[in-house]
Amino acid sequence: MTPTGLSTDVRTGMRRTVLISGAGVCGPALAYWLHRSGYVVTVVEKAGAPREGGYPVDIRGTALEVVRRMGIAHRLREAHVDSRRVTFLDADGGEIASLTPHTVAGGVAGQDLEVRRGDLAAILHALVRDDVEFLFNDSIDTLDQSGQGVDVTFRSGRRRTFDLVAGADGTHSHTRERLFGPEEQFHRYLGYCFALFTMPNTFGLSREVVLWNTPGRAAALYAVADNDELHAFLNFRQPRPPAGVLHSPDAQRDLVTRVFAGAGWEVAGLVRALRDADDLFFDTAGQIRLPHWSSGRVALVGDAAYAPSFLTGQGTSLALAGAYMLAHALATHQDHTAAFTAYERGMRGFAAMNQALAGKGAATLFPATARALAQRDTMLRGLVTMPSTTARPAHSALTLPGPAPVS
Numbered sequence: 001m002t003p004t005g006l007s008t009d010v011r012t013g014m015r016r017t018v019l020i021s022g023a024g025v026c027g028p029a030l031a032y033w034l035h036r037s038g039y040v041v042t043v044v045e046k047a048g049a050p051r052e053g054g055y056p057v058d059i060r061g062t063a064l065e066v067v068r069r070m071g072i073a074h075r076l077r078e079a080h081v082d083s084r085r086v087t088f089l090d091a092d093g094g095e096i097a098s099l100t101p102h103t104v105a106g107g108v109a110g111q112d113l114e115v116r117r118g119d120l121a122a123i124l125h126a127l128v129r130d131d132v133e134f135l136f137n138d139s140i141d142t143l144d145q146s147g148q149g150v151d152v153t154f155r156s157g158r159r160r161t162f163d164l165v166a167g168a169d170g171t172h173s174h175t176r177e178r179l180f181g182p183e184e185q186f187h188r189y190l191g192y193c194f195a196l197f198t199m200p201n202t203f204g205l206s207r208e209v210v211l212w213n214t215p216g217r218a219a220a221l222y223a224v225a226d227n228d229e230l231h232a233f234l235n236f237r238q239p240r241p242p243a244g245v246l247h248s249p250d251a252q253r254d255l256v257t258r259v260f261a262g263a264g265w266e267v268a269g270l271v272r273a274l275r276d277a278d279d280l281f282f283d284t285a286g287q288i289r290l291p292h293w294s295s296g297r298v299a300l301v302g303d304a305a306y307a308p309s310f311l312t313g314q315g316t317s318l319a320l321a322g323a324y325m326l327a328h329a330l331a332t333h334q335d336h337t338a339a340f341t342a343y344e345r346g347m348r349g350f351a352a353m354n355q356a357l358a359g360k361g362a363a364t365l366f367p368a369t370a371r372a373l374a375q376r377d378t379m380l381r382g383l384v385t386m387p388s389t390t391a392r393p394a395h396s397a398l399t400l401p402g403p404a405p406v407s
Contacts, residue, residue, distance in 0.1 A: 016164065017164075018039050018042070021140050021173075021174070022302075023050060024168070025316055026301055028124035029323035030168055038331075042132070042133040043132055043133070050125045053117075055222070056081050056117070056224060058314070058317065060314070060317050060395045062321045062350070063318075065400055066321055066324045067113075069402075073113075080115060083101045084100070086211065087208065088211050088213065091212075091264050091265070096381065097381050099380065099383055101114075138155055138158075140153075140165075143178050149161045150162050150163070150297050165297060168302050179300070186290050189284055190287065192236065192237055192362070193236055194233065194282070196232070198232065199274075200228065201227060201228050201230045205230065209221070214373070215369050215372070217237070217259065217263065220235075234267075234270060236260070246283070246284070252282040253274060257274075285358075287308055287358065288304070292344070293344050294340035294343075302315075302318065302322050303318075306318065306322070306351035308354050311362050311366075314354040314394070321398055328400075328402050329343035349397075350394075350397055353394040354395075
């Protein structure tokens with residue numbers, strides 16, 4: 001993707017400007033490609049800096065080609081977590097099966113990347129920080145498309161006008177809310193709640209995941225390298241979204257404590273650690289399903305448009321692929337309406353195919369009934385003796401348009 005002249009306004013001769021909301025993964029990736037094709041790019045982020053830490057994320061299939069074209073594959077390979085084992089435990093903590101991660105996740109051993117989200121965000125930010133304007137500690141307050149651009153008022157009070165705006169601000173996107181209305185209209189709840197936090201590695205775990213299950217409940221410990229800190233994860237079946245909990249950390253802690261009362265293995269210790277954690281993240285498992293990803297001069301990308309949920313393991317990969325496809329469309333079409341149409345036409349089938357993986361992920365990792373859990377355990381024991389090496393086709397179903405990869 002190289003400058004084509006399409007990023008210049010034919011009326012004024014000026015380079016076109018674009019505002020991206022969100023400086024996580026999708027936002028900086030989109031900024032890279034848009035800058036490369038000649039746009040003047042500004043990224044606004046409500047946090048004070050690129051966010052560190054976070055759970056490890058996967059980069060698979062088509063997304064591997066994206067990072068290769070960005071020239072950062074080698075840096076991500078250096079940051080690769082390289083988990084060696086996933087061990088499944090029964091209600092009492094007894095081992096059911098111990099498998100390689102790609103056998104469980106359906107990826108390709110030796111090719112897929114797994115990196116801490118904060119490491120990925122830092123690499124992407126470093127790639128574009130000298131070429132792109134970042135506005136930290138700020139966010140979009142209002143969008144007005146009444147003129148020949150988008151008049152943006154920020155929370156800080158500053159006002160700017162941009163030719164285009166892209167919402168890359170996640171599942172709970174404020175850009176989407178301003179564009180299409182409340183999240184409830186587009187959020188498909190998948191029946192689970194989860195809590196993420198860190199705790200001391202008192203278990204001696206290294207480069208591995210340990211997952212405990214009973215019907216409708218799961219607890220996991222994730223050891224990144226030989227770290228003295230673990231990522232802990234508590235997930236549970238909840239037929240309806242819990243009312244009044246998502247905005248109250250105390251209510252979240254109380255709910256998790258009630259759900260996991262009497263649980264075996266080391267779960268009681270995880271719940272105590274959760275109550276003391278200062279980095280608790282609680283949310284529901286859900287997907288975003290939108291009839292359209294753009295309106296006027298504003299488009300959505302990544303989780304803001306088509307969040308697949310953590311059950312698919314494809315959120316980051318979809319964000320990277322979507323950023324490329326949107327930027328390529330804008331580099332190919334002078335008219336933004338035609339560009340947004342081409343972006344959606346090229347990306348929607350891929351997004352839907354990956355969203356469909358959620359059911360498989362839930363069945364493997366979080367069976368909701370005793371029967372489903374027994375079937376899952378039987379399947380896992382079979383994989384120990386006959387491991388599957390076939391990658392799930394949804395990971396690689398999108399062929400990227402554009403030039404050959406950069407070295």
